[in-house]
Amino acid sequence: MLPGMLFNIPRFFDWISEVHEANDLTFAFKGPWFSGTDMLFTVDPRNINHMLSSNFSNYPKGPEFKKIFDILGDGIVAADMELWEDLRKSGHALFHHQNFLKLLVSSTTSKLNDDLVPFLEKASVENIVIDLQDVFQRFMFDTASILMTGYDQMSLSTEFGEAAEFTEEAIFYRHLKPVILWRFQNFIGVGIERKIRTASEVFNRMFAKIISSRRKEEMSSGKKEPAINAVTYYLNADTAKYKLLKPSNDEFIRDVVLSLLLAGRDTSSSALTWFFWLLSNHPKVMSKIRQEIKTNFDPTDLEKLVYLHAALSESMRLYPPVPFNHKSPAKSDVLPSGHKVEADSKIVICMYALGRMRSVWGEDALDFKPERWILENGGLKREPSSKYLVFNAGPRTCMGKHLALLQMKMVAVEIIQNYDFKVVEGQKIDPVPSVILRIKHGLKVTVSKNI
Numbered sequence: 001m002l003p004g005m006l007f008n009i010p011r012f013f014d015w016i017s018e019v020h021e022a023n024d025l026t027f028a029f030k031g032p033w034f035s036g037t038d039m040l041f042t043v044d045p046r047n048i049n050h051m052l053s054s055n056f057s058n059y060p061k062g063p064e065f066k067k068i069f070d071i072l073g074d075g076i077v078a079a080d081m082e083l084w085e086d087l088r089k090s091g092h093a094l095f096h097h098q099n100f101l102k103l104l105v106s107s108t109t110s111k112l113n114d115d116l117v118p119f120l121e122k123a124s125v126e127n128i129v130i131d132l133q134d135v136f137q138r139f140m141f142d143t144a145s146i147l148m149t150g151y152d153q154m155s156l157s158t159e160f161g162e163a164a165e166f167t168e169e170a171i172f173y174r175h176l177k178p179v180i181l182w183r184f185q186n187f188i189g190v191g192i193e194r195k196i197r198t199a200s201e202v203f204n205r206m207f208a209k210i211i212s213s214r215r216k217e218e219m220s221s222g223k224k225e226p227a228i229n230a231v232t233y234y235l236n237a238d239t240a241k242y243k244l245l246k247p248s249n250d251e252f253i254r255d256v257v258l259s260l261l262l263a264g265r266d267t268s269s270s271a272l273t274w275f276f277w278l279l280s281n282h283p284k285v286m287s288k289i290r291q292e293i294k295t296n297f298d299p300t301d302l303e304k305l306v307y308l309h310a311a312l313s314e315s316m317r318l319y320p321p322v323p324f325n326h327k328s329p330a331k332s333d334v335l336p337s338g339h340k341v342e343a344d345s346k347i348v349i350c351m352y353a354l355g356r357m358r359s360v361w362g363e364d365a366l367d368f369k370p371e372r373w374i375l376e377n378g379g380l381k382r383e384p385s386s387k388y389l390v391f392n393a394g395p396r397t398c399m400g401k402h403l404a405l406l407q408m409k410m411v412a413v414e415i416i417q418n419y420d421f422k423v424v425e426g427q428k429i430d431p432v433p434s435v436i437l438r439i440k441h442g443l444k445v446t447v448s449k450n451i
């Protein structure tokens with residue numbers, strides 16, 4: 001089956017969705033003999049609930065995942081078992097720290113007022129074409145960087161952006177290649193594996209500077225301030241409580257914070273890019289959001305913007321920023337769909353396909369309809385996470401979900417209130433085969449003031 005898959009790489013996500021639909025939501029992919037590329041693909045909500053929630057302990061990400069994501073080292077994204085537990089619990093305390101939330105709101109507000117609005121203002125006056133995806137990536141990188149390291153990168157770090165994109169694409173292709181092949185390519189430094197090595201050097205350089213200056217600050221301040229950024233928090237981690245954390249080891253701090261930084265930058269910028277792309281094709285949805293902002297906007301309570309929330313949820317259903325997840329059973333098992341899975345085998349859950357299944361979402365699954373998220377009484381409809389898996393489900397649910405939604409709403413409201421975008425005609429809007437759903441050549445638009 002590998003040649004069929006490789007042939008369809010340019011339209012991988014749509015192809016994999018069609019295959020799921022034709023195979024009743026679950027199918028076994030067979031690669032060449034002994035290549036180690038056999039995988040079970042499933043988007044059956046019963047199987048998802050079984051693996052991610054009710055039998056969570058039997059479904060770690062597995063040793064192969066750790067190899068594929070080796071660039072993230074001991075960060076939470078690739079961790080399993082006891083280390084994951086320590087990272088999750090300590091991360092939970094950080095993400096629920098009042099000062100951390102305050103830092104998110106203050107950094108987003110100042111980045112909006114000082115950088116994004118003046119930038120869009122200039123683009124509208126000079127009538128220049130901008131790449132909205134690139135703008136959101138820089139914006140999210142700067143705010144995520146303030147939150148995670150305490151430093152504002154001032155959108156200058158194109159080097160980090162490129163390194164992140166190469167990493168995410170290389171990790172996608174590693175899923176399809178025998179381990180021995182991509183490890184050899186990495187060793188001799190060819191193709192995309194050469195780029196992942198360069199990316200690793202970029203991350204190491206950047207974190208070496210940040211960690212050493214944060215350590216110096218900690219030593220000179222002498223007293224323990226309440227932590228607000230992730231680096232400072234992990235430098236002061238309580239090892240009596242979290243036994244597997246290593247606050248004095250720079251490499252460990254780099255791994256932990258790099259995962260958080262990537263989780264924060266690329267997901268929200270992907271979600272906003274696809275959201276504005278869909279709005280440009282659905283002017284009625286745009287007018288409804290504008291109307292809601294006019295009548296219900298309260299900067300201290302963005303939850304009141306029910307239709308905006310519905311439109312964001314609907315956009316991420318069709319274009320989930322993290323398009324797939326990977327599991328590997330610790331012991332053999334039988335899934336609720338009846339498929340037998342062996343210990344250490346690979347299981348892939350494709351969120352992109354799940355959001356498009358007619359048997360899960362109805363005949364209009366492919367349509368962009370925020371209304372499907374609104375109840376008759378005007379409230380928000382909640383869907384089980386085994387059906388709406390955009391933020392993952394069970395004990396490994398996304399830790400930044402509430403921060404991400406808050407930040408995306410702040411950005412969306414500011415832009416929608418003040419600007420109109422016109423998408424430059426003739427662009428091909430296709431997702432890149434990657435572990436983050438980006439548009440291959442970005443989203444080129446012109447900007448005008450909304451008067």
Ligand code: HEM
Nearest residue numbers: 076263264267268271321322390391392396398399400404
């Ligand atoms: C629209 C935005 C976002 C989406 C769609 C999203 C989605 C996800 C998904 C699907 C996972 C599971 C990944 C896996 O297990 O392989 C995840 C995990 C995670 N996310 Fe998010 N995320 C978003 C934003 C954020 C932000 C802004 C942060 C941090 C500030 C964040 C922090 C995390 C962390 C720490 C995990 C790991 C949780 C664990 O393994 O226990 N996410 N996210």
